Amino acid sequence: MKPWLKLAAGAAAITLATAGCAGSGGTDPGAAASSAPKGDGTLTVWLMTGSAPTTLTDALNKEFEDAHQGVKVKYEIQQWNGIQQKLTTALSGGDAPDVIEVGNTQTPFFASSSVLSDLSGSVNDLNGAQWLAGLKASGEFEGKTYGVPFYAANREVIYRKDMFEQAGITTPPASRAEWLDAITKLKAKFGSDPDFQALYLPGQYWYSLLSFIWDEGGDIAKADGKSFKATLDSPGAKAGLEFYKQLVEASGTKAPKDNDEANPQQAGIYGGGKAAMFIGTPGEVATAAKTDPSITAKTGAFAIPSKTAGQSAPVFLGGSNLVIPLNSKDQALAKDYLKLLSGAKYQSQLAKAGYVPGTSTDVSGLDADPLSKVMAAASKNGRAVPTSPRWGDVESGQNPLKDMLTAYLTGKKTLDQATSDANAALDKLIGG
Structure with a gap:
């Protein structure tokens, strides 16, 4: 079940019926990952249930592991119910995942809590010129970038x-x-x-x-x-x-x-x-x-x-951002993973699965469905709610x-x- 309406609320998942591309120009994230150095250990990734299709994540994780010999991706699907507390515990502890998907209205809260890595210097590498404007704003806090747009939906x-x-x-x-x-x-x-x-x-x-x-x-x-x-x-x-x-x-x-x-x-x-x-x-x-x-x-x-x-x-653009916890044990590998996921290859797969891609302006993958095509066109004029760390109190x-x-x-x-x-x-x- 795709979490389009649940994600439309961001931090407070609304219990509704759910609803929910190739990049052109900019740095190709896939190329950056393929030349990354070898490593050892595990990269832990938390994505939410109903987000990226299994076909996408299977291919993504294999490509990443092939490009980083000795590294294993520990991919875990999380449930929306209770995720706020689980994220709070993980981000404040000493054994946080390396890459996490968070609701777009959750991002300012965690950024204000000083538990997320500042990604401002990596925006260009992550196809920043093509980020979906409404989600881009939701990943920013006090002039710095903490969240990379993942995908969105709108009404x-x-x-x-x-x-x-x-x-x-x-x-x-x-x-x-x-x-x-x-x-x-x-x-x-x-x-x-x-x-x-x-x-x-x-x-x-x-x-x-x-x-x-x-x-x-x-x-x-x-x-x-x-x-x-x-x-x-x-x-x-x-x-x-x-x-x-x-x-x-x-x-x-x-x-x-x-x-x-x-x-x-x-x-x-x-x-x-x-x-x-x-x-x-x-x-x-x-x-x-x-x-x-x-x-x-x-x-x-x-x-x-x-x-x-x-x-x-x-x-209103609802959706998700991708963040790297400040206490991730391998920031460089986590950024490489985001480079790969935010690239043309996997963004196009998100679009074909019915999502508005977060880091690509090419939404042609949604054209096959007339309803999704209208949604994608409207998303270009999308906005976010105020990036207040306390916005969750409004919705909940x-x-x-x-x-x-x-x-x-x-x-x-x-x-x-x-x-x-x-x-x-x-x-x-x-x-x-």
Whole structure:
């Protein structure tokens, strides 16, 4: 099961249905590894369950061992459940692995704890010119680089092609206005069914909200020296929240306003055949197909539209970074391993497996699947959440963005009150 939606949360793996290239130019990491000196001992690598395919890691580890006679790769697959504590223990001890995959929102926490190696001087060797921008930012802390982008996924609008055709919608929406117009047409065609939803949109789906806030030129927080200042009360953030409410009210969604996309699982709702659209990742369609196997052939996707016609809105990039613990016993070998994994050969295999590659701008390996192709194109306009070491507290605790959405959508708070209260709560979590 690919962890696309789990990784979309980064540090706090969200319990949803999962969803989830050849480099051109720059240094070829494979060449660097092949000329590396011989060594002795073991290189321990921890990757997460559902990330790199077995065919990739088997070939990668063999190539690395062949290039480093006397070195054995001890490859271990880790589970997301409980990984935060396991990583904390390993990184603070004297017997840490040499290469570790971490969620992109986990990286600043470990970097701030002074347990990761500074990779700033190795960026060029690791194909740095082609790193995926959103993941690149998540691997940086206080001006230094600690994480190498591994892979990512992002959301798009998944829709029923047959319903669009029946409603007279000939092309996917390319702007917010066209999106709202499509909703109107869908409701006119299918609205006599009391269970129909033109767009299923949960009230607390804050990952989708980010796209609208960013599209309005706003943000949820900005760096303020070595700390962060919440900006949920800014004009851009307010405008994004207003559009979210407009979309909820226009769509006829029956999703709860006090819960997120996991409760109930939105892919299951889509699979029920009464929703024409939802915002999700490509792999969620496989979950929907468990309810209705025919839905796969009926499904298409388009990028989350911008308010500017012909553009897509920025999207939240969830995914993983690769790091080297500060107490790794062989930093040089660990870097060689990253050089090989971040090179064109293995990045292309990641793309063919359905992931947006982290260290390559060539996403042609995703073209074979129309939904993944849309995701890959949208990823170029991807962003990360604030790189606060305390961001995990936002996702694992009382999330101010969720509270803000519910309060505003239900009318319990005005726009100004909801954003002001959420801003104060977010400042308490990440402001220090």
